[in-house]
Amino acid sequence: MKLIQKEQQSLIASQGLNLDGADLSGVDDSNIMPPKNGGESSVRQVFITVSPKLCSAIKDHICRLKRFGTSDVSDQPSILHMHDIMDDLEEFTEIPDSFCDLPHGHYPLTITYHKFLMMLDGTCQTSFFDAFYGEMKSSFERGHSRSRAVQTFIELKEVTYEKFVTFYWPRFNADLTKKFAASTVFTEIISHIKGAYQASRPYTGKLGRQGYVMLADKRFSSLNNEKRDIIYDIFLEYESMKCTAREFDLSDFVNSLHSSLVSEGYNGDMVDFVYIDEVQDLTMTQIALIKYVCVNIKEGFLFAGDTAQTIARGIDFRFEDIRSLFYTAFLPETEASNEGLKHRKRVHLSDMFQLSQNFRTHSGILRMAQSIMSLLYFFFPSSVDKLNPETGLVHGEAPVLLESDNDENAIMTIFGESKSKHGNLHGFGAEQVILVRDDATKKQIIDIVGKQALVLTIVECKGLEFQDVLLYNFFGLSPLRNKWRVLYGYMEDKDIIAHSEEISHPGFDTSKHYLLCSELKQLYVAITRTRQRLWMCENTDDYCRPMFDYWKKLCLVEVRLLDSSLIQAMQTGSSSDDWRLRGIKLFNEGQFEMATMCFEKAGDAYREK
Known part of the structure; x- marks a missing residue:
C-alpha cells in the first residue's frame, strides 16, 4: 500500500494540487514529489521479488490498484492467467537491461531480482558477461539478441x-x-x-x-x-x-557488480523507493546492491519476509543482519554522497513491524507453527528473528496424527485399496495435497495414488496454499533419524515432561544437531500450507515419536485411527472449475505434471496439451 500511496501523492503534486476542495487530510505534504511530467506521477519506485510468478501477480495487482485510485472502473473482473515460462524471457525485451534513462512509463517498476541484476549489469561500463563472450558467440551468430543470448548462457552455465x-x-x-x-x-x-x-x-x-x-x-x-x-x-x-x-554462481555475478559499482560508480537513474518482498531468499551481498540505486536513506527502503520460511538452498537469513547491513553499508554510502549528512542525527532503521494477524489459517494450525518456532528460538536463537505469536480469527480442527491398525502404508490404505474396500471413492480434490520430502518420494507416492491426488514436495509448495494437507513420512525420511530425541531435553527444560519420566536422550550439540534448524524450518513451511485440515502419517514411529510426544503434551494434536469412516471424511470432490483453477496455479509455479493432471480432471483438453 505504501507504493500506491506514494504514487497518489506524486500524482497530486504533478497536477499542481488543483483539486477543488478534495480531502487531503491523509496526505503528508513533505513526501509529495515536485511535478515533472505534466500530470504524470514523477516518483520512481521499484518492487523486487525473487519469484517470477509472484512478480507477475504483484504487477497485475498494482495495475488494478492504480486504476482504482484514478477512478478507472473499466478493469475487467480478475482472471487468473497462465504464466508461461516464455513470459519470463519476455521480461528481458519489454524492460531495458539498464537503469540509464529508463522511460518513466516503466515506473512503478515491478521486476524479479534476476532482472534487477541484469539492469545493474547493463548500467555498468563493463559487463560481467563480457568475460564469457566466447561461450555466447554461437547465440549471437544465430541472430539472438544480447539479452536472449545471456539468458541462454545463464541457464547452461549457472x-x-x-x-x-x-x-x-x-x-x-x-x-x-x-x-x-x-x-x-x-x-x-x-x-x-x-x-x-x-x-x-x-x-x-x-x-x-x-x-x-x-x-x-x-x-x-x-x-x-x-x-x-x-x-x-x-x-x-x-x-x-x-x-x-x-x-559461475549467483554470488560471482553479484560480487562482480559490487566491484564494478565501487570502481566505476553508478551512472544510472536514482530511484526514490525500493520494496523487496520475500527478502529471506536473498543474501546480504545481494541486498546490499540496492544501496547504489537509492539514496533515500530516510524512508526509501522496505523489506518484507519471514525468516521461518528460509528454505531456499544456500540462504542463511535474519532480519537482524539487515539492521547491521544498514549501518555498515547503506548509511556510509549516503554520507559519502552528502545525502545523509543533513539527517545524520536522526537517521535510524525503523523498528521491525510484524504482521501478527493471520487471515489464512485457523488457530489450531497457528499454535502448532508456534510450537516449532519455540524450538527454533531455544536451539538456534540466532537463526530466526524472535516475533510475537501469530493469532487467528477462526477456530478449526486440530491437526491429526494418523495411526493404522495394521502395518500397511497409510497412503496405500487411503488410495491404493480404497476402491475395493470402501466403494468407488473419488480421491482428493483440487484443494487437497499430499506433501513429501523429495522428488524420489514424490515419484513413489504418484505410483500409488495415480491421478487420485496432487503430490508436491515441500520446496515445490512454498508460496502455495491448500484447504487440506496430508504430510507424509516427514520424520521417517529425515536425515536426523534418531537425533530427533534431542527434543526431550527441551521438554524437560520447559517442564513439558516430568524429569521422573527418565526418557533417554542426547544432550544438544550444535556440531551434531545442526541439521535440526533446517528440518524445523521445512516442517514449519509444510504445516502452514493448509487453511483448514492437516493430517500427518508416518511409516514407522521410530523417528517421529519425540515430536509427536511434544505435540501431544501440549494438546495440539488429535490421534485418530485410519479407518473407513475417516478415509471417507478426508476425501472431497471438486468441480471442473476448481480443477482448472488449481491447474493454472500449478502451471504458473512450474509444476507441469501436476497441472496437466488438473486440466485432465477439469476436462480442459486445450490446457492439458
Whole structure:
C-alpha cells in the first residue's frame, strides 16, 4: 500500500494540487514529489521479488490498484492467467537491461531480482558477461539478441544448488565431505564465504580463510573452527572446478557488480523507493546492491519476509543482519554522497513491524507453527528473528496424527485399496495435497495414488496454499533419524515432561544437531500450507515419536485411527472449475505434471496439451 500511496501523492503534486476542495487530510505534504511530467506521477519506485510468478501477480495487482485510485472502473473482473515460462524471457525485451534513462512509463517498476541484476549489469561500463563472450558467440551468430543470448548462457552455465549436488559434490575429496551435508556446505559458501557483505576496500567478493573461521566466535554457530577450516578447503576445490568448467554462481555475478559499482560508480537513474518482498531468499551481498540505486536513506527502503520460511538452498537469513547491513553499508554510502549528512542525527532503521494477524489459517494450525518456532528460538536463537505469536480469527480442527491398525502404508490404505474396500471413492480434490520430502518420494507416492491426488514436495509448495494437507513420512525420511530425541531435553527444560519420566536422550550439540534448524524450518513451511485440515502419517514411529510426544503434551494434536469412516471424511470432490483453477496455479509455479493432471480432471483438453 505504501507504493500506491506514494504514487497518489506524486500524482497530486504533478497536477499542481488543483483539486477543488478534495480531502487531503491523509496526505503528508513533505513526501509529495515536485511535478515533472505534466500530470504524470514523477516518483520512481521499484518492487523486487525473487519469484517470477509472484512478480507477475504483484504487477497485475498494482495495475488494478492504480486504476482504482484514478477512478478507472473499466478493469475487467480478475482472471487468473497462465504464466508461461516464455513470459519470463519476455521480461528481458519489454524492460531495458539498464537503469540509464529508463522511460518513466516503466515506473512503478515491478521486476524479479534476476532482472534487477541484469539492469545493474547493463548500467555498468563493463559487463560481467563480457568475460564469457566466447561461450555466447554461437547465440549471437544465430541472430539472438544480447539479452536472449545471456539468458541462454545463464541457464547452461549457472551453478545452482541442484547442479552443485549433482555435478560438484560427488567430485570433492570424500575425506572432506564425509561429515557434512551438501546443503550445509552450499549455504556456507553462498551466504557466508561469498555472501557476507564486505565493507572494506578493495572489494574482493569473498572472506579469507581466517575471516571465515573466525565467524565461529562472532555468532551462534553449529560449526566450530575445525569444521569451518574443512569447509573452506571444499570451497577452494569448488572454485577451482568451477573456473575450469567456465561456470559461475549467483554470488560471482553479484560480487562482480559490487566491484564494478565501487570502481566505476553508478551512472544510472536514482530511484526514490525500493520494496523487496520475500527478502529471506536473498543474501546480504545481494541486498546490499540496492544501496547504489537509492539514496533515500530516510524512508526509501522496505523489506518484507519471514525468516521461518528460509528454505531456499544456500540462504542463511535474519532480519537482524539487515539492521547491521544498514549501518555498515547503506548509511556510509549516503554520507559519502552528502545525502545523509543533513539527517545524520536522526537517521535510524525503523523498528521491525510484524504482521501478527493471520487471515489464512485457523488457530489450531497457528499454535502448532508456534510450537516449532519455540524450538527454533531455544536451539538456534540466532537463526530466526524472535516475533510475537501469530493469532487467528477462526477456530478449526486440530491437526491429526494418523495411526493404522495394521502395518500397511497409510497412503496405500487411503488410495491404493480404497476402491475395493470402501466403494468407488473419488480421491482428493483440487484443494487437497499430499506433501513429501523429495522428488524420489514424490515419484513413489504418484505410483500409488495415480491421478487420485496432487503430490508436491515441500520446496515445490512454498508460496502455495491448500484447504487440506496430508504430510507424509516427514520424520521417517529425515536425515536426523534418531537425533530427533534431542527434543526431550527441551521438554524437560520447559517442564513439558516430568524429569521422573527418565526418557533417554542426547544432550544438544550444535556440531551434531545442526541439521535440526533446517528440518524445523521445512516442517514449519509444510504445516502452514493448509487453511483448514492437516493430517500427518508416518511409516514407522521410530523417528517421529519425540515430536509427536511434544505435540501431544501440549494438546495440539488429535490421534485418530485410519479407518473407513475417516478415509471417507478426508476425501472431497471438486468441480471442473476448481480443477482448472488449481491447474493454472500449478502451471504458473512450474509444476507441469501436476497441472496437466488438473486440466485432465477439469476436462480442459486445450490446457492439458
